[in-house]
Amino acid sequence: MHHQGHDLTQSYIQAALYLGVFALLGAGFFARYIGPEVARAQAWRLWYLLSLGFLLALGATVYGSYHAVWMLGDPSLLLEYWTETSQGNLLAARAVLMLALLGLSLGWARFDRWLWPPLALALLLSLALNSHAGTKGPAIYLTDLVHLAFGAAWAGSVLALALTWPRTRFEAVRVALERLSKLGLISVVGVGLAGVVLAVVQLGGWDNLFGSRYGRTLLLKLGAVAAVLAVAAVNRRWLMPRVRQKAVRGLGTVSLEALLLVLVLALSGLLASTEPPTPAPHRLSLEGNTGAQRYSGQLYAEAGQVQLQLELRDLRGQPLNPAPAIPLRLVKDGEAVEQTLQPLQRAQYRTTIQVPPGTYEVTLALPEETLEYTLVVPAR
Ligand code: HEM
Missing domain, CATH: 2.60.40.1930 (Macroglobulin (MG2) domain)
Structure with missing residues (x-):
């Protein structure tokens, strides 16, 4: 078993990055596909989520670059790092993509319908390429992309709904919740299957699930995911029918689900910055x-x-x-x-x-x- 030094700064940077990207894309996805009417009614709140997500993700990307050159020993190399290393190019491209996505949400472009989805996927691809999956060949980082795409669309939309439901017209919230519930069902399967593949590839064996730091971090994340799923089940079985009958006042349990998803994202940041166990040789x-x-x-x-x-x-x-x-x-x-x-x-x-x-x-x-x-x- 290899226990490598663990860089906590790196975990914070990754956690901020995931939270930021999920907020930026979640707000965008929600406004376009899940609850356009809710989004119009609560444009300001969604705008807060969008800009906060943008700032977090951009901050994490810039600070991550700075941290990388600092670790190399010379922070003044930042510009060279961005322009001359492939790692730096990727981070710079990511920053540009985030800016473009923010711009689209401000209504800068007419072809939003055609531009937003590929740009959002490209942003997620920039995360996948930079993750542990990025070193294991195309099949694996595409699996990571699937994990991220379902995760960002669904979890991001839950974040957006949690922020926008208060004081929004009941019918608009109901429509959004119905759509989110369908998306959730598909996404849980997509995220779960892709997650299992990633876990098997990174762990390389059962022993490592309990016997490595990476495995134990994954278990911690799965614990948080289980809590999310439990609340999601409550939303489906208990909340949905009551919303249809107008028998509830608010979506408190959706807000709880959003909070737990923030925890899952933080733990994903920890996981992504923990060295996977290196398999022993034959x-x-x-x-x-x-x-x-x-x-x-x-x-x-x-x-x-x-x-x-x-x-x-x-x-x-x-x-x-x-x-x-x-x-x-x-x-x-x-x-x-x-x-x-x-x-x-x-x-x-x-x-x-x-x-x-x-x-x-x-x-x-x-x-x-x-x-x-x-x-x-x-x-x-
Ligand atoms: C609520 C559901 C989930 C969310 C929101 C979520 C989110 C994420 C995020 C943001 C990443 C980082 C990806 C990257 O850097 O490219 C990630 C990676 C990962 N996730 Fe999940 N995930 C969820 C569920 C799961 C489940 C159910 C599993 C396993 C069965 C899983 C296993 C993994 C693994 C192994 C990685 C790779 C981390 C690395 O780069 O070393 N995830 N997840």
């Missing part, structure tokens, strides 16, 4: 010096077995003489398999051990130093 080459000896060889796992080849020499390159017996130990889930390797000829060792699949801690007790490795034995 094959390791062993090479090094321990005091007056040199060892070389390889440790190799395939379905159901581990193979070891090893050679010990002295510093002049001669096979070690006399050659020692070497204890080998494989441990998985507290259960150990042990073997003492005897030299075959002239300090060469070779062994094959049958073991069930899983992740093993392998120790080799050389005379002057004990070597430790983590090895994955694949299933058949």
Whole structure:
């Protein structure tokens, strides 16, 4: 397991970015597709959400760039970073996209209908390319894009409705709620399926769900998602019918759902800035010096077995003489398999051990130093 240092500033930047982008796109999506009438009635409130989202996301992007060059050691390189590195280009492009989306919502362009959706998707793509998914090839960052698109349309619209329902005409709110409820059902499936794929790819194995910091952060996020789904179910089963019969005063539970979604976004920021567990290898080459000896060889796992080849020499390159017996130990889930390797000829060792699949801690007790490795034995 690799526990890498965790940069909390990075988590705050990511959380602000997600919240900002979801607010910017959510307000836009809501005004266009979910509750145009509510949006007209509460134009100012939606405008607050839109501009606040824009400022948060822009601030996170600019500060994120600054943080990156600062980590590189020279904040004065900011301009070069934006113009000359691909990472910087991406952040600059993102800032331009956000400006264009803000402009569209101000009514700057006539072709809003055709411009808004692709620009919104491009903005989300800029997030996906910059995430852990961005390093795993097109299929995975497109999955991330699906996760983000459903998430932003739905969760963003919930944020928008939560801010605009008070003092809005009942009928307009009802129409918006009906649409949001349909969108929610589809989105939960889309977000969930894409999320599971991302989780499987990033975790690489069950063990890592509980056994890595990334896995535990994901569990925390899933806890918050479960709370959102519980409230969403209340909205569907309890609130919807009462809204249809005009038997409720307000949409308090929608506001609660929005608050919980803010928590999910904050935890997504934490997740996106936590290093995913690096899978242990199937094959390791062993090479090094321990005091007056040199060892070389390889440790190799395939379905159901581990193979070891090893050679010990002295510093002049001669096979070690006399050659020692070497204890080998494989441990998985507290259960150990042990073997003492005897030299075959002239300090060469070779062994094959049958073991069930899983992740093993392998120790080799050389005379002057004990070597430790983590090895994955694949299933058949
Ligand atoms: C309310 C529902 C959800 C929302 C609003 C949400 C939001 C997000 C956001 C904003 C990101 C960042 C994407 C990026 O940087 O490109 C993300 C990433 C991710 N989400 Fe979700 N998510 C939700 C549900 C889920 C569920 C149900 C799962 C798993 C079953 C999941 C698993 C993941 C994973 C594995 C990542 C990748 C993080 C990384 O880059 O390392 N999410 N999510």
